[in-house]
Amino acid sequence: MNSSIVLSPDCSKSWKLLRSIGQNCGFSSKAMESNAWIRKAKVMDLVSHLQTNEGKVANLEDMMFATLANIISTALTSRNLFDIHGQENNEYKDMMALVNEVIEKTTTLGLVDFLPILKGIDFWSKKKAIDMYQKIQQTWGGIIDERKSMEQLMRNQEMLTKVRDEIAQAVEGDELSETLLSQCHYFQACIKETLTLHVPAPMLVPHLALETCKVNNYLIPKDSMVLVNAWAIAQDPNYWEEATSFKSKRFFDSKIGHRGTHFEYLPFGTGRRMCPGSAVAFKNIQMLVGSLLHYFDWSLPNGADPTTIDTNEKYFTTLKKEKPLLLIPKLRKLNTV
Numbered sequence: 001m002n003s004s005i006v007l008s009p010d011c012s013k014s015w016k017l018l019r020s021i022g023q024n025c026g027f028s029s030k031a032m033e034s035n036a037w038i039r040k041a042k043v044m045d046l047v048s049h050l051q052t053n054e055g056k057v058a059n060l061e062d063m064m065f066a067t068l069a070n071i072i073s074t075a076l077t078s079r080n081l082f083d084i085h086g087q088e089n090n091e092y093k094d095m096m097a098l099v100n101e102v103i104e105k106t107t108t109l110g111l112v113d114f115l116p117i118l119k120g121i122d123f124w125s126k127k128k129a130i131d132m133y134q135k136i137q138q139t140w141g142g143i144i145d146e147r148k149s150m151e152q153l154m155r156n157q158e159m160l161t162k163v164r165d166e167i168a169q170a171v172e173g174d175e176l177s178e179t180l181l182s183q184c185h186y187f188q189a190c191i192k193e194t195l196t197l198h199v200p201a202p203m204l205v206p207h208l209a210l211e212t213c214k215v216n217n218y219l220i221p222k223d224s225m226v227l228v229n230a231w232a233i234a235q236d237p238n239y240w241e242e243a244t245s246f247k248s249k250r251f252f253d254s255k256i257g258h259r260g261t262h263f264e265y266l267p268f269g270t271g272r273r274m275c276p277g278s279a280v281a282f283k284n285i286q287m288l289v290g291s292l293l294h295y296f297d298w299s300l301p302n303g304a305d306p307t308t309i310d311t312n313e314k315y316f317t318t319l320k321k322e323k324p325l326l327l328i329p330k331l332r333k334l335n336t337v
């Protein structure tokens with residue numbers, strides 16, 4: 001446990017060390033800048049795969065997951081975790097199944113977490129998965145939001161057109177880049193609104209009370225597990241007007257960002273244990289969704305109406321769509337890849 005950032009229960013020396021290594025190697029502005037080519041290359045791998053498979057049904061859930069995993073594994077080890085062009089191979093399918101299983105087993109809360117007295121009879125094979133988990137845990141948060149952003153935009157064609165026009169205006173015949181996308185304020189507001197309405201980790205990551213303390217007159221005993229319901233906060237009408245409607249406007253001219261300083265907006269948590277990868281994650285979402293919208297037109301299998309997309313979600317630590325988002329790509333005529 002002590003060799004994993006997320007699973008480290010307290011802010012121990014090894015946690016501090018891992019966080020500062022992460023900060024220097026992946027999360028600082030300098031590191032993010034020097035990894036920009038990786039984000040672009042991996043997204044373009046996906047674009048070229050979709051181009052080759054134009055007109056065929058694409059499972060965006062898997063493809064976005066694989067692309068994000070490749071961005072991170074290339075930054076860490078100079079190697080891809082998935083062969084994006086080999087999705088029919090057993091190796092690809094096995095890796096996808098393994099990764100999903102490990103995430104589920106290591107992050108879902110079990111009976112033992114609520115009744116520590118049962119610790120001795122924990123049948124829950126957490127430990128087996130932990131080594132693998134350490135390698136891949138950093139990818140899980142990101143997959144949810146890219147897909148949700150795509151879904152949200154597919155369901156609202158007016159918004160989709162606005163986003164595309166904004167991107168086209170910023171790009172103006174140039175190559176799509178992170179710098180140009182960061183000037184697209186409407187697009188960014190849509191991403192933030194997606195993160196609000198579909199908080200990817202609705203209860204954040206379980207925290208541990210290191211000391212007995214009082215919060216709003218509630219006594220929190222030392223060693224209690226503390227769960228923060230970020231999902232409920234994001235839907236609270238005391239903080240958000242028309243809280244459950246998709247209103248990207250609320251983020252125009254708003255100072256609310258992903259640094260954890262606005263407690264009504266906590267997709268990346270807050271405080272010492274907040275997500276150190278929030279800025280990287282935001283860039284990943286921007287590049288991935290921006291490219292998919294810029295280079296392709298999308299339709300649903302059998303010509304179905306986009307407003308009929310099944311939006312149900314299921315929860316196991318992260319919020320996932322109940323059914324995968326299946327879309328058919330068609331290369332847009334005005335653009336070259």
Ligand code: HEM
Pocket residue numbers: 005006007019022026072138139141142143145200201204205206266267268269270271272273274275276277278280281282
């Ligand atoms: C949309 C994408 C992402 C979301 C929504 C997200 C969200 C979160 C949340 C809610 C936490 C727990 C914060 C808390 O409990 O207060 C967390 C922790 C963490 N995240 Fe992310 N994350 C994302 C992407 C990433 C990426 C891309 C990386 C790394 C490249 C990353 C690395 C981490 C790490 C290492 C921690 C543990 C920090 C600690 O315990 O000290 N995350 N993330």
